[in-house]
Amino acid sequence: xxxxxxxxxxxxxxxxxxxxxxxxxxxxxxxxxxxxxxxxxxxxxxxxxxxxxxxxxxxxxxxxxxxxxxxxxxxxxxxxxxxxxxxxxxxxxxxxxxxxxxxxxxxxxxxxxxxxxxxxxxxxxxxxxxxxxxxxxxxxxxxxxxxxxxxxxxxxxxxxxxxxxxxxxxxxxxxxxxxxxxxxxxxxxxxxxxxxxxxxxxxxxxxxxxxxxxxxxxxxxxxxxxxxxxxxxxxxxxxxxx
Amino acid sequence: xxxxxxxxxxxxxxxxxxxxxxxxxxxxxxxxxxxxxxxxxxxxxxxxxxxxxxxxxxxxxxxxxxxxxxxxxxxxxxxxxxxxxxxxxxxxxxxxxxxxxxxxxxxxxxxxxxxxxxxxxxxxxxxxxxxxxxxxxxxxxxxxxxxxxxxxxxxxxxxxxxxxxxxxxxxxxxxxxxxxxxxxxxxxxxxxxxxxxxxxxxxxxxxxxxxxxxxxxxxxxxxxxxxxxxxxxxxx
Numbered sequence: 001x002x003x004x005x006x007x008x009x010x011x012x013x014x015x016x017x018x019x020x021x022x023x024x025x026x027x028x029x030x031x032x033x034x035x036x037x038x039x040x041x042x043x044x045x046x047x048x049x050x051x052x053x054x055x056x057x058x059x060x061x062x063x064x065x066x067x068x069x070x071x072x073x074x075x076x077x078x079x080x081x082x083x084x085x086x087x088x089x090x091x092x093x094x095x096x097x098x099x100x101x102x103x104x105x106x107x108x109x110x111x112x113x114x115x116x117x118x119x120x121x122x123x124x125x126x127x128x129x130x131x132x133x134x135x136x137x138x139x140x141x142x143x144x145x146x147x148x149x150x151x152x153x154x155x156x157x158x159x160x161x162x163x164x165x166x167x168x169x170x171x172x173x174x175x176x177x178x179x180x181x182x183x184x185x186x187x188x189x190x191x192x193x194x195x196x197x198x199x200x201x202x203x204x205x206x207x208x209x210x211x212x213x214x215x216x217x218x219x220x221x222x223x224x225x226x227x228x229x230x231x232x233x234x235x236x237x238x239x240x241x242x
Numbered sequence: 243x244x245x246x247x248x249x250x251x252x253x254x255x256x257x258x259x260x261x262x263x264x265x266x267x268x269x270x271x272x273x274x275x276x277x278x279x280x281x282x283x284x285x286x287x288x289x290x291x292x293x294x295x296x297x298x299x300x301x302x303x304x305x306x307x308x309x310x311x312x313x314x315x316x317x318x319x320x321x322x323x324x325x326x327x328x329x330x331x332x333x334x335x336x337x338x339x340x341x342x343x344x345x346x347x348x349x350x351x352x353x354x355x356x357x358x359x360x361x362x363x364x365x366x367x368x369x370x371x372x373x374x375x376x377x378x379x380x381x382x383x384x385x386x387x388x389x390x391x392x393x394x395x396x397x398x399x400x401x402x403x404x405x406x407x408x409x410x411x412x413x414x415x416x417x418x419x420x421x422x423x424x425x426x427x428x429x430x431x432x433x434x435x436x437x438x439x440x441x442x443x444x445x446x447x448x449x450x451x452x453x454x455x456x457x458x459x460x461x462x463x464x465x466x467x468x469x470x471x472x473x474x475x476x477x478x
Contacts, residue, residue, distance in 0.1 A: 047416075048388070048416045048417075048418065049386050049387050049388025049391075049414075049415065049416040049418075049419055050385075050386025050387065050388055050389065054387070088387070088414055089332060089335075089414075091332070091335075140256075140258060141284075142284050142288060143288075143331050143332075143410065143413075144283030144442075145283055145284060148283075166413075166414050169413040169414050170331065170410065170413055170442070171283065171442060172280075172281070172282040172285075172442050172475075173442060173444065173472055173475055174282055174475035174476065175282075176442065177476065197416060197417065234417055235416075235417050235418065
């Protein structure tokens with residue numbers, strides 16, 4: 001696989017003929033995927049469980065290399081553009097003892113100055129309702145709060161692209177709506193790649209790509225008035241939402 | 243026989259933080275009904291489920307059991323363990339068996355259920371959860387996320403409990419997975435079992451039916467309207 005940094009097109013992550021096969025597997029999970037993910041837009045990844053959405057998210061984030069094909073990341077002053085990833089299961093992502101160290105971890109690794117670190121932690125803690133919980137051990141948090149910490153830890157790095165794998169699955173309705181609004185507020189500086197089955201979230205899409213069971217992309221398009229996307233991406237007839 | 247769990251003056255204080263998460267909470271849950279337990283993050287839903295299952299005793303109050311003959315008595319932890327099936331959020335992270343069949347049949351094997359009956363029960367539950375029989379010989383870790391979740395749910399649903407507590411069973415499941423879970427709980431209800439479903443997917447909960455129980459500031463509120471709950475937290 002080839003990973004390239006492009007200065008020609010600084011605002012796009014692009015995937016060309018990307019395929020992915022698990023080690024020891026005899027077939028491709030992802031087959032010949034071509035995608036353009038622009039900054040300033042919301043791209044929704046749809047598809048049934050097992051269709052490879054989470055693997056694709058890790059490839060887009062540069063965490064996993066595709067078996068074949070090319071991923072091109074925009075370059076920035078420090079090399080590759082900053083891509084934040086929020087995993088489906090927050091417990092897989094959180095590694096620190098308490099909330100504050102978790103928020104600080106990425107910043108420390110990017111050598112952010114201590115004064116700015118403190119400033120960013122204070123601001124993000126307030127935005128995510130974590131101010132009172134900074135010293136709480138991660139293990140004492142509910143799944144919902146763990147998910148908030150995972151999102152906050154990605155956002156605090158001010159990424160140019162944010163890859164979100166079901167970021168509101170464990171959130172209550174209040175935080176679901178608040179996080180949705182927060183995610184939208186990152187536009188247009190950030191490009192959002194969002195895996196979700198929640199219709200109010202899908203409706204925010206500029207483009208939806210649906211992964212089929214054979215590893216290819218089926219539906220690729222916007223939210224159109226025919227509501228074909230509901231049937232093709234989520235397998236059901238259009239229905240009213242709460 | 244119809245059974246009712248009566249939650250009376252239930253209180254619980256976390257030992258680490260001294261926070262009172264349940265404060266004289268009261269409710270009744272009957273066999274043959276589906277109860278959707280909702281509430282904000284950190285409201286204590288999972289703690290309530292773990293107490294109900296019997297892993298711990300409450301700081302105050304009790305779980306009482308009313309049987310059809312009018313008999314009322316306290317049910318302590320050990321007895322609740324046998325009365326209630328429970329799955330935590332992300333139950334698939336606890337897989338340990340070599341095959342899907344052994345993962346699902348583990349509880350039955352421990353009870354000494356004979357092999358033919360074991361297989362019959364396993365086949366019945368995977369059918370309810372729309373899992374293909376070919377999966378039974380697979381190594382559980384090679385399944386997709388949705389299949390893993392359904393296997394984990396099957397490993398509890400295959401056991402004969404009076405009540406089943408499913409904590410966030412559908413988070414991360416696709417449409418077909420959610421429908422399969424709902425088919426399972428509908429069948430459990432038909433068989434006269436009590437089902438407690440915890441989650442935030444209110445659309446699905448409303449569609450699948452059952453009454454809503456809200457946990458808020460340590461108290462349980464019965465027969466809650468979802469619209470009121472959403473409105474109260476500015477989520478509409």
